[in-house]
Amino acid sequence: MIIAEKKPIEEIIQEVKDFDRILILGCNECVTVCEAGGKKEVEVLASVLRMYFMAQGQEKTIGERTLERQCDHEYLEEIRNIIDDYDAVVSLACGVGVQFAAEKYLTTPLLPGVNTICLGANEDRGLWTERCQACGTCVLARTGGICPVSRCAKRVLNGPCGGSTNGKCEISKDTDCAWQLIIDRLKALDKMDDYEKVAPVKDWSTDRAGGPRTVIREDVKI
Amino acid sequence: MSEYVSNSRLERVLKAGHLGVTSECGPPRGTDAEEVKKKGLLIKDHVDAVNVTDNQTAMTRMSSLAACIHLKLQGIEPVLQMVTRDRNRVALQSDILGAASFDIPNMLCLSGDHQSFGDCAQGQNVHDLDSMQLVQTVRHMRDEGKFLGGDAIKQPPKIFVGAAANPFADPFEIRIPRLAKKIACGAEFIQTQCIYNLDKFKEWMRRAVDRGLTEKTFIMAGMTPMKSVGMAKYMKNKVPGMDVPEEIINRLAGVEKKKQAEEGINICVEHIQELSEIKGVAGFHIMAIEWEEKVPEIVERSGLYPRPKV
Numbered sequence: 001m002i003i004a005e006k007k008p009i010e011e012i013i014q015e016v017k018d019f020d021r022i023l024i025l026g027c028n029e030c031v032t033v034c035e036a037g038g039k040k041e042v043e044v045l046a047s048v049l050r051m052y053f054m055a056q057g058q059e060k061t062i063g064e065r066t067l068e069r070q071c072d073h074e075y076l077e078e079i080r081n082i083i084d085d086y087d088a089v090v091s092l093a094c095g096v097g098v099q100f101a102a103e104k105y106l107t108t109p110l111l112p113g114v115n116t117i118c119l120g121a122n123e124d125r126g127l128w129t130e131r132c133q134a135c136g137t138c139v140l141a142r143t144g145g146i147c148p149v150s151r152c153a154k155r156v157l158n159g160p161c162g163g164s165t166n167g168k169c170e171i172s173k174d175t176d177c178a179w180q181l182i183i184d185r186l187k188a189l190d191k192m193d194d195y196e197k198v199a200p201v202k203d204w205s206t207d208r209a210g211g212p213r214t215v216i217r218e219d220v221k222i
Numbered sequence: 223m224s225e226y227v228s229n230s231r232l233e234r235v236l237k238a239g240h241l242g243v244t245s246e247c248g249p250p251r252g253t254d255a256e257e258v259k260k261k262g263l264l265i266k267d268h269v270d271a272v273n274v275t276d277n278q279t280a281m282t283r284m285s286s287l288a289a290c291i292h293l294k295l296q297g298i299e300p301v302l303q304m305v306t307r308d309r310n311r312v313a314l315q316s317d318i319l320g321a322a323s324f325d326i327p328n329m330l331c332l333s334g335d336h337q338s339f340g341d342c343a344q345g346q347n348v349h350d351l352d353s354m355q356l357v358q359t360v361r362h363m364r365d366e367g368k369f370l371g372g373d374a375i376k377q378p379p380k381i382f383v384g385a386a387a388n389p390f391a392d393p394f395e396i397r398i399p400r401l402a403k404k405i406a407c408g409a410e411f412i413q414t415q416c417i418y419n420l421d422k423f424k425e426w427m428r429r430a431v432d433r434g435l436t437e438k439t440f441i442m443a444g445m446t447p448m449k450s451v452g453m454a455k456y457m458k459n460k461v462p463g464m465d466v467p468e469e470i471i472n473r474l475a476g477v478e479k480k481k482q483a484e485e486g487i488n489i490c491v492e493h494i495q496e497l498s499e500i501k502g503v504a505g506f507h508i509m510a511i512e513w514e515e516k517v518p519e520i521v522e523r524s525g526l527y528p529r530p531k532v
Contacts, residue, residue, distance in 0.1 A: 167393075
C-alpha cells in the first residue's frame, strides 16, 4: 500500500491560516491503514485546528469528511454538493488523492495534510517500511523476491556494494542490506548459483525517468 | 592476456609478470591544480600509475577527470576512478570518451560511498548503472566499438578496465562469487580494500586461485600504512568493511607515540614483502591517505624499486 505520514501541524496551520472555511478530507484506503489520513486522523486534525484558531480568537469553520477513496471519480463526486461551502480542502490522502481532487475541483485550493512516503508494508505495529519503487520492470524473479531497487540505498543490481557490514547497510545500522537479504533468501531457496548471473543494464524508461507513466487496458475500457 | 588493449603502462607491467605498483591521489577541494601535481610528482617515479579518486566519501572535490588530466600532463599515468553515484549512462560514457581523448589509459569502476556521508547529504544519487554494469559498459565501448545505445563510436576508447574488491566485507561466502562476477563483466585488474588481516586475505587469494580467477585478472593488494594507533582503532571500528586485527593495534600501541608512524610504515613494508610471495598477487595498490610522501620509502623498502621499464 501507499505509506504516508502526517505533516507537522505547524506546516498545516501555516497553509490554512488565511482560509475561513476548511474541509478536512480523509481517505478510507491506504492512509487509513497506515494511520495517517483516515477518519480518525481527520477528527484529530479538525479538533487540533479548531482549538488552535479558537485560542487565536479566530472563528473558522472546519468540516470533516472521509471518502472511500480519493483516487476514484466516483467517490470524489460525493463532495461536489458541499465543495462550495469551503474555501480550501486539506486532503489527508496520498499525493494521488490530493491531485485527483485538485483536478476535479479546479477553483478550490487543495492542500496536502500528509507527506507521501513510499509503497510499503506494515511490518509491525507502528512500523511501515518500503518494499517497492514502482520501477515498472519488476526484477524480483531474479533477486529471490527481495527488491534491490527499493531496498538498496544505491539500487545496486549486482550487489552487495562494499559497504555491507554484519547484514546492515552503510547508511545506517538500522537498515538491512538488501543484498544480504537477497543472498539469505537465495541460500534458503538453494539457488545461490543464480547469484552469479549478472543483472544487465536496466531499462529505467519504465521508471520515473521515462516521464509520467500510464497503463492503458483496451480490454477493460468501456 | 598477451595482447595489449590500451596504451597503459600498468597493463604492460602486469602483463610482463612484474609486480605492479599503484598509488592514489585525492583531488583538492578547490581549483588549485598544484596540489594534485605536487602529490603526483612526489610518487611519480615509484609507481606505475596513480589512481585519482572520484569525490571520495561523497565530498565534493575537483573532478577526477580534470585531476587525471593534470597528472597526465606531468607525465604521470592516471587511473581514472569513476563512481556510478553521480552520473547517468550518458555522462559516464561521455566522460570515458573525454578521458580516452587525453590518453588516460586506465579506469577503476566503483559504485561510490553513499552521498549521506558527504557534504551533499540532501542530494539525489543516480545509480543508473552499478559498478559491474559500468565495467561492462567500458568493455562494450572499447571491444565492440559501440555506445550502450548501439551506435558505433568513431575511434573507440582504449582503456584498461579495473574494479575494486573487498576480501573482508560481508557476507563472506559471496566474496569469491562476487569477484568472479566482476571478472565475468570484464574487470582486467582488481584493486582490493586495505589489507591488515593477512590470514584472511591469503584464504581469499587461495580461493581465487583455486577458481582460476587469477588467470583472468590481475589482483593488486590494497595497502594503507597506519599513521598511529588512533588511526588503526578508527579503521577497525568506524570504517565499513575493514578488518584490522588486534595484533596490529597492539603493535602500534607498543611503541612510543612519535614512533608509531614509523612502525606503521614498517608493518606496511613487512606486509608487502609477505604478500609478494603469495600466489596470485599481481601487485600492490598503496593508498597512503594524505601521506603520499611516504610512498617512495614504502616502495623502496619493499623491494619494488626501481620500477621496471616497459
